[in-house]
Protein backbone atom coordinates (compact mmCIF):
# COMPACT_ATOMS: atom_id res chain seq x y z
CA UNK A 517 0.00 0.00 0.00
CA UNK A 518 1.73 3.11 -1.19
CA UNK A 519 -0.10 5.47 1.10
CA UNK A 520 -1.39 5.54 4.61
CA UNK A 521 -4.78 5.69 3.11
CA UNK A 522 -6.35 6.10 -0.29
CA UNK A 523 -9.87 6.28 -1.68
CA UNK A 524 -11.62 7.12 -4.94
CA UNK A 525 -14.77 9.16 -5.00
CA UNK A 526 -17.08 10.49 -7.68
CA UNK A 527 -18.00 14.05 -6.82
CA UNK A 528 -20.93 15.96 -8.29
CA UNK A 529 -21.67 19.62 -7.86
CA UNK A 530 -25.40 20.41 -7.92
CA UNK A 531 -27.41 21.10 -11.04
CA UNK A 532 -28.96 24.53 -11.38
CA UNK A 533 -32.74 24.71 -11.03
CA UNK A 534 -34.88 25.31 -14.14
CA UNK A 535 -36.30 28.73 -14.87
CA UNK A 536 -40.07 29.00 -14.60
CA UNK A 537 -42.62 29.95 -17.25
CA UNK A 538 -45.51 31.72 -15.66
CA UNK A 539 -47.81 34.68 -16.27
CA UNK A 540 -49.31 36.83 -13.59
CA UNK A 541 -53.01 36.28 -13.03
CA UNK A 542 -54.83 39.30 -11.87
CA UNK A 543 -58.44 40.29 -11.86
CA UNK A 544 -59.55 41.96 -15.08
CA UNK A 545 -56.39 40.75 -16.70
CA UNK A 546 -56.69 37.40 -18.40
CA UNK A 547 -53.01 37.25 -19.04
CA UNK A 548 -50.63 39.43 -17.05
CA UNK A 549 -46.95 39.90 -17.63
CA UNK A 550 -44.45 37.08 -17.50
CA UNK A 551 -43.45 36.43 -13.91
CA UNK A 552 -41.54 33.11 -13.97
CA UNK A 553 -38.53 33.30 -11.64
CA UNK A 554 -35.01 32.01 -12.18
CA UNK A 555 -33.85 28.64 -10.98
CA UNK A 556 -31.54 28.49 -7.96
CA UNK A 557 -27.85 27.71 -8.39
CA UNK A 558 -26.56 24.20 -7.76
CA UNK A 559 -24.44 23.60 -4.68
CA UNK A 560 -20.63 23.60 -4.90
CA UNK A 561 -18.28 20.85 -3.75
CA UNK A 562 -15.95 22.27 -1.14
CA UNK A 563 -13.07 20.50 0.58
CA UNK A 564 -11.85 21.32 4.04
CA UNK A 565 -9.06 19.77 6.10
CA UNK A 566 -9.72 19.03 9.76
CA UNK A 567 -7.13 18.03 12.32
CA UNK A 568 -9.74 15.77 13.90
CA UNK A 569 -9.68 13.45 10.86
CA UNK A 570 -6.96 10.86 10.46
CA UNK A 571 -8.25 8.51 7.81
CA UNK A 572 -10.73 8.24 4.96
CA UNK A 573 -12.61 5.47 6.75
CA UNK A 574 -15.88 7.34 6.97
CA UNK A 575 -15.83 8.05 3.21
CA UNK A 576 -15.32 4.49 2.13
CA UNK A 577 -18.88 3.21 2.33
CA UNK A 578 -20.07 5.57 -0.38
CA UNK A 579 -18.65 6.26 -3.80
CA UNK A 580 -20.91 9.03 -5.08
CA UNK A 581 -21.06 12.34 -3.27
CA UNK A 582 -23.44 15.04 -4.44
CA UNK A 583 -24.04 18.64 -3.60
CA UNK A 584 -27.69 19.74 -3.63
CA UNK A 585 -29.51 20.74 -6.82
CA UNK A 586 -30.97 24.20 -7.18
CA UNK A 587 -34.73 24.56 -6.87
CA UNK A 588 -36.96 25.53 -9.80
CA UNK A 589 -37.98 29.11 -10.27
CA UNK A 590 -41.55 29.90 -9.33
CA UNK A 591 -44.35 32.23 -10.24
CA UNK A 592 -44.35 35.76 -8.90
CA UNK A 593 -40.70 36.15 -9.97
CA UNK A 594 -39.65 33.97 -7.08
CA UNK A 595 -36.19 32.46 -7.57
CA UNK A 596 -35.61 28.83 -6.77
CA UNK A 597 -33.65 28.09 -3.64
CA UNK A 598 -29.90 27.48 -3.95
CA UNK A 599 -28.69 23.89 -3.69
CA UNK A 600 -26.77 23.05 -0.53
CA UNK A 601 -22.97 22.93 -0.84
CA UNK A 602 -21.24 19.63 -0.16
CA UNK A 603 -18.56 20.20 2.45
CA UNK A 604 -16.19 17.23 2.50
CA UNK A 605 -14.11 17.07 5.66
CA UNK A 606 -10.75 15.39 5.10
CA UNK A 607 -7.57 14.79 7.06
CA UNK A 608 -4.81 17.39 6.94
CA UNK A 609 -2.25 16.10 4.45
CA UNK A 610 -4.79 14.90 1.89
CA UNK A 611 -3.63 15.09 -1.70
CA UNK A 612 -6.49 15.30 -4.20
CA UNK A 613 -5.85 13.97 -7.68
CA UNK A 614 -7.90 13.70 -10.81
CA UNK A 615 -8.55 9.96 -10.87
CA UNK A 616 -8.51 9.70 -14.66
CA UNK A 617 -5.44 11.74 -15.49
CA UNK A 618 -3.58 11.47 -12.23
CA UNK A 619 -2.54 15.09 -11.81
CA UNK A 620 -2.75 16.82 -8.44
CA UNK A 621 -5.72 19.15 -8.13
CA UNK A 622 -5.06 20.39 -4.64
CA UNK A 623 -3.17 19.49 -1.46
CA UNK A 624 -4.86 20.19 1.83
CA UNK A 625 -2.00 21.36 3.96
CA UNK A 626 -3.72 23.85 6.23
CA UNK A 627 -6.64 23.03 8.51
CA UNK A 628 -10.03 24.73 8.43
CA UNK A 629 -9.60 26.52 5.13
CA UNK A 630 -12.38 25.81 2.64
CA UNK A 631 -11.12 24.90 -0.83
CA UNK A 632 -13.79 25.11 -3.57
CA UNK A 633 -13.30 22.19 -5.93
CA UNK A 634 -16.36 21.92 -8.16
CA UNK A 635 -18.81 24.61 -9.14
CA UNK A 636 -22.55 24.07 -9.10
CA UNK A 637 -24.53 24.85 -12.27
CA UNK A 638 -26.21 28.23 -12.71
CA UNK A 639 -29.94 28.36 -12.40
CA UNK A 640 -31.86 28.80 -15.65
CA UNK A 641 -33.57 32.12 -16.31
CA UNK A 642 -37.33 32.24 -15.93
CA UNK A 643 -39.55 33.82 -18.54
CA UNK A 644 -39.66 37.07 -16.59
CA UNK A 645 -36.01 37.57 -17.56
CA UNK A 646 -36.85 37.23 -21.25
CA UNK A 647 -39.32 40.05 -21.29
CA UNK A 648 -38.36 42.83 -23.68
CA UNK A 649 -39.98 45.68 -25.62
CA UNK A 650 -40.69 43.33 -28.50
CA UNK A 651 -41.48 40.34 -26.38
CA UNK A 652 -44.31 40.89 -23.98
CA UNK A 653 -45.30 37.28 -23.52
CA UNK A 654 -42.17 35.15 -23.67
CA UNK A 655 -43.03 31.48 -23.37
CA UNK A 656 -39.47 30.46 -22.84
CA UNK A 657 -37.26 29.67 -19.89
CA UNK A 658 -33.84 28.04 -19.55
CA UNK A 659 -33.08 24.71 -17.99
CA UNK A 660 -30.56 24.78 -15.17
CA UNK A 661 -26.90 24.27 -15.98
CA UNK A 662 -25.27 20.97 -15.07
CA UNK A 663 -22.89 21.10 -12.14
CA UNK A 664 -19.24 20.14 -12.56
CA UNK A 665 -18.36 16.56 -11.81
CA UNK A 666 -15.10 14.78 -11.29
CA UNK A 667 -13.74 11.49 -10.17
CA UNK A 668 -11.00 12.11 -7.65
CA UNK A 669 -8.44 10.01 -5.87
CA UNK A 670 -7.64 11.07 -2.34
CA UNK A 671 -4.27 10.12 -0.91
CA UNK A 672 -3.16 10.71 2.62
CA UNK A 673 0.44 11.67 3.15
CA UNK A 674 2.18 12.14 6.41
CA UNK A 675 2.89 15.64 7.50
CA UNK A 676 5.65 15.25 10.02
CA UNK A 677 8.37 17.69 11.02
CA UNK A 678 11.07 15.08 10.68
CA UNK A 679 11.38 11.68 9.04
CA UNK A 680 13.54 8.72 10.10
CA UNK A 681 15.39 7.15 7.20
CA UNK A 682 18.02 4.45 7.01
CA UNK A 683 18.67 0.86 6.04
CA UNK A 684 16.40 -1.82 7.48
CA UNK A 685 17.25 -2.79 11.05
CA UNK A 686 19.17 0.44 11.76
CA UNK A 687 17.14 1.10 14.89
CA UNK A 688 14.67 3.68 13.60
CA UNK A 689 11.58 2.33 15.31
CA UNK A 690 13.45 1.81 18.55
CA UNK A 691 14.54 5.44 18.45
CA UNK A 692 10.99 6.67 17.84
CA UNK A 693 9.80 4.70 20.84
CA UNK A 694 12.52 6.29 22.98
CA UNK A 695 11.72 9.83 21.88
CA UNK A 696 7.94 9.66 21.87
CA UNK A 697 5.00 7.78 23.27
CA UNK A 698 4.60 5.89 19.98
CA UNK A 699 5.15 2.16 20.28
CA UNK A 700 6.11 0.91 16.83
CA UNK A 701 7.01 -2.73 16.35
CA UNK A 702 10.69 -3.41 16.93
CA UNK A 703 12.43 -6.61 15.94
CA UNK A 704 15.89 -7.85 15.10
CA UNK A 705 15.07 -8.49 11.47
CA UNK A 706 14.78 -6.15 8.48
CA UNK A 707 11.44 -4.78 7.25
CA UNK A 708 9.82 -4.85 10.63
CA UNK A 709 8.17 -1.55 9.88
CA UNK A 710 5.69 -1.88 7.02
CA UNK A 711 3.58 1.18 7.63
CA UNK A 712 4.80 4.66 8.45
CA UNK A 713 3.97 5.87 11.90
CA UNK A 714 4.21 9.23 13.59
CA UNK A 715 5.30 9.99 17.11
CA UNK A 716 5.14 13.29 18.93
CA UNK A 717 8.39 14.41 20.54
CA UNK A 718 8.14 16.89 23.38
CA UNK A 719 10.77 19.23 24.70
CA UNK A 720 10.37 22.26 26.95
CA UNK A 721 6.63 22.35 26.24
CA UNK A 722 7.28 22.33 22.53
CA UNK A 723 6.22 19.51 20.27
CA UNK A 724 7.33 18.17 16.97
CA UNK A 725 6.34 15.14 15.00
CA UNK A 726 8.70 12.43 13.89
CA UNK A 727 7.76 9.83 11.29
CA UNK A 728 9.12 6.30 11.44
CA UNK A 729 9.45 4.81 7.97
CA UNK A 730 10.19 1.40 6.55
CA UNK A 731 13.86 0.79 5.82
CA UNK A 732 15.32 1.74 2.44
CA UNK A 733 17.51 -0.63 0.51
CA UNK A 734 19.75 -0.29 -2.50
CA UNK A 735 17.63 -0.30 -5.62
CA UNK A 736 14.61 1.08 -3.79
CA UNK A 737 14.27 3.74 -6.46
CA UNK A 738 13.87 0.93 -9.01
CA UNK A 739 11.06 -0.53 -6.96
CA UNK A 740 12.97 -2.86 -4.63
CA UNK A 741 11.86 -3.22 -1.04
CA UNK A 742 9.21 -1.14 0.58
CA UNK A 743 10.93 2.06 1.37
CA UNK A 744 10.77 4.02 -1.81
CA UNK A 745 7.04 4.43 -2.00
CA UNK A 746 7.07 5.68 1.56
CA UNK A 747 9.53 8.40 0.69
CA UNK A 748 6.50 10.26 -0.59
CA UNK A 749 5.66 10.77 3.04
CA UNK A 750 8.91 12.56 3.78
CA UNK A 751 8.51 14.92 0.88
CA UNK A 752 7.06 17.50 3.19
CA UNK A 753 9.05 16.91 6.34
CA UNK A 754 11.57 19.61 7.12
CA UNK A 755 14.35 17.41 8.38
CA UNK A 756 15.69 13.92 7.74
CA UNK A 757 17.11 11.90 10.60
CA UNK A 758 19.37 9.38 8.95
CA UNK A 759 20.26 6.41 11.12
CA UNK A 760 23.26 4.26 10.37
CA UNK A 761 24.06 1.17 12.45
CA UNK A 762 27.52 1.93 13.89
CA UNK A 763 28.00 -1.36 15.71
CA UNK A 764 30.76 -2.38 13.29
CA UNK A 765 32.83 0.47 14.62
CA UNK A 766 34.28 0.85 11.14
CA UNK A 767 34.11 4.24 9.43
CA UNK A 768 34.23 2.85 5.88
CA UNK A 769 31.35 0.44 6.62
CA UNK A 770 29.29 3.21 8.18
CA UNK A 771 29.97 5.61 5.29
CA UNK A 772 29.07 2.90 2.76
CA UNK A 773 25.69 2.30 4.46
CA UNK A 774 25.09 6.03 4.54
CA UNK A 775 25.91 6.32 0.84
CA UNK A 776 23.45 3.58 -0.15
CA UNK A 777 20.58 5.44 1.43
CA UNK A 778 21.79 8.82 0.14
CA UNK A 779 21.81 7.30 -3.34
CA UNK A 780 18.17 6.31 -2.98
CA UNK A 781 17.17 9.69 -1.57
CA UNK A 782 18.88 11.42 -4.45
CA UNK A 783 17.32 9.08 -6.99
CA UNK A 784 13.92 10.03 -5.59
CA UNK A 785 14.61 13.68 -6.26
CA UNK A 786 15.65 17.09 -5.02
CA UNK A 787 12.54 17.55 -2.89
CA UNK A 788 13.95 15.05 -0.44
CA UNK A 789 17.66 15.01 -1.17
CA UNK A 790 18.02 18.72 -0.42
CA UNK A 791 16.53 18.55 3.06
CA UNK A 792 18.73 19.09 6.11
CA UNK A 793 19.96 15.72 7.31
CA UNK A 794 21.08 14.71 10.76
CA UNK A 795 23.43 11.76 10.59
CA UNK A 796 22.97 9.53 13.60
CA UNK A 797 25.34 6.67 14.42
CA UNK A 798 23.05 4.19 16.15
CA UNK A 799 23.64 1.19 18.43
CA UNK A 800 26.77 2.83 19.85
CA UNK A 801 26.46 0.58 22.91
CA UNK A 802 27.61 -2.30 20.72
CA UNK A 803 30.87 -0.57 19.80
CA UNK A 804 33.87 -1.79 21.74
CA UNK A 805 35.69 1.47 21.03
CA UNK A 806 34.16 4.92 20.69
CA UNK A 807 32.64 5.21 17.20
CA UNK A 808 34.99 6.81 14.63
CA UNK A 809 33.15 10.12 14.50
CA UNK A 810 35.89 12.22 12.92
CA UNK A 811 36.52 9.71 10.18
CA UNK A 812 32.79 9.36 9.40
CA UNK A 813 32.51 13.15 9.31
CA UNK A 814 35.32 13.29 6.79
CA UNK A 815 33.77 10.61 4.59
CA UNK A 816 30.24 11.98 4.68
CA UNK A 817 30.62 15.71 5.15
CA UNK A 818 28.13 15.49 8.02
CA UNK A 819 28.44 16.12 11.72
CA UNK A 820 27.49 12.70 13.08
CA UNK A 821 25.81 12.25 16.38
CA UNK A 822 26.54 9.17 18.46
CA UNK A 823 23.46 7.47 19.80
CA UNK A 824 22.26 4.41 21.59
CA UNK A 825 18.57 3.96 22.15
CA UNK A 826 19.30 1.06 24.47
CA UNK A 827 21.89 2.80 26.63
CA UNK A 828 20.20 6.18 26.41
CA UNK A 829 23.22 7.87 24.83
CA UNK A 830 22.74 10.93 22.61
CA UNK A 831 18.95 11.11 22.95
CA UNK A 832 19.06 14.47 24.66
CA UNK A 833 21.41 15.95 22.08
CA UNK A 834 19.36 14.57 19.21
CA UNK A 835 16.26 16.22 20.66
CA UNK A 836 18.11 19.53 20.97
CA UNK A 837 19.40 19.38 17.40
CA UNK A 838 16.02 18.41 16.01
CA UNK A 839 14.25 21.29 17.65
CA UNK A 840 16.98 23.69 16.59
CA UNK A 841 16.66 22.61 12.96
CA UNK A 842 12.98 23.11 12.91
CA UNK A 843 11.83 26.24 11.19
CA UNK A 844 11.12 29.14 13.54
CA UNK A 845 7.66 28.51 14.91
CA UNK A 846 5.17 29.59 12.26
CA UNK A 847 1.60 30.53 12.93
CA UNK A 848 -0.54 27.40 13.11
CA UNK A 849 -2.11 26.46 9.79
CA UNK A 850 0.06 28.93 7.92
CA UNK A 851 0.69 26.14 5.46
Ligand SMILES: Nc1nc2c(ncn2[C@@H]2O[C@H](COP(=O)(O)OP(=O)(O)OP(=O)(O)O)[C@@H](O)[C@H]2O)c(=O)[nH]1
Nearest residue numbers: 684685686687688689690704707708709731825826
Ligand atom coordinates in the same frame (compact mmCIF):
# COMPACT_ATOMS: atom_id res chain seq x y z
N1 LIG B 1 22.22 -2.85 21.00
C1 LIG B 1 21.29 -2.06 20.46
N2 LIG B 1 20.35 -2.59 19.67
C2 LIG B 1 19.43 -1.75 19.15
C3 LIG B 1 19.45 -0.35 19.39
N3 LIG B 1 18.42 0.21 18.72
C4 LIG B 1 17.78 -0.80 18.11
N4 LIG B 1 18.38 -1.98 18.36
C5 LIG B 1 17.97 -3.31 17.88
O1 LIG B 1 18.07 -3.37 16.48
C6 LIG B 1 17.02 -4.18 15.93
C7 LIG B 1 16.26 -3.35 14.90
O2 LIG B 1 15.59 -2.28 15.51
P1 LIG B 1 14.33 -1.54 14.86
O3 LIG B 1 14.10 -0.36 15.69
O4 LIG B 1 13.24 -2.49 14.61
O5 LIG B 1 15.01 -1.13 13.47
P2 LIG B 1 14.31 -0.39 12.23
O6 LIG B 1 15.34 0.52 11.65
O7 LIG B 1 13.04 0.23 12.65
O8 LIG B 1 14.08 -1.62 11.26
P3 LIG B 1 13.03 -1.72 10.02
O9 LIG B 1 11.71 -1.29 10.51
O10 LIG B 1 13.06 -3.17 9.70
O11 LIG B 1 13.58 -0.88 8.93
C8 LIG B 1 16.18 -4.58 17.12
O12 LIG B 1 16.56 -5.88 17.51
C9 LIG B 1 16.52 -3.58 18.19
O13 LIG B 1 16.36 -4.08 19.48
C10 LIG B 1 20.48 0.16 20.25
O14 LIG B 1 20.58 1.35 20.55
N5 LIG B 1 21.36 -0.72 20.73
Ligand SMILES: [Mg+2]
Nearest residue numbers: 688689708709
Ligand atom coordinates in the same frame (compact mmCIF):
# COMPACT_ATOMS: atom_id res chain seq x y z
MG1 LIG C 1 11.20 -0.11 11.98
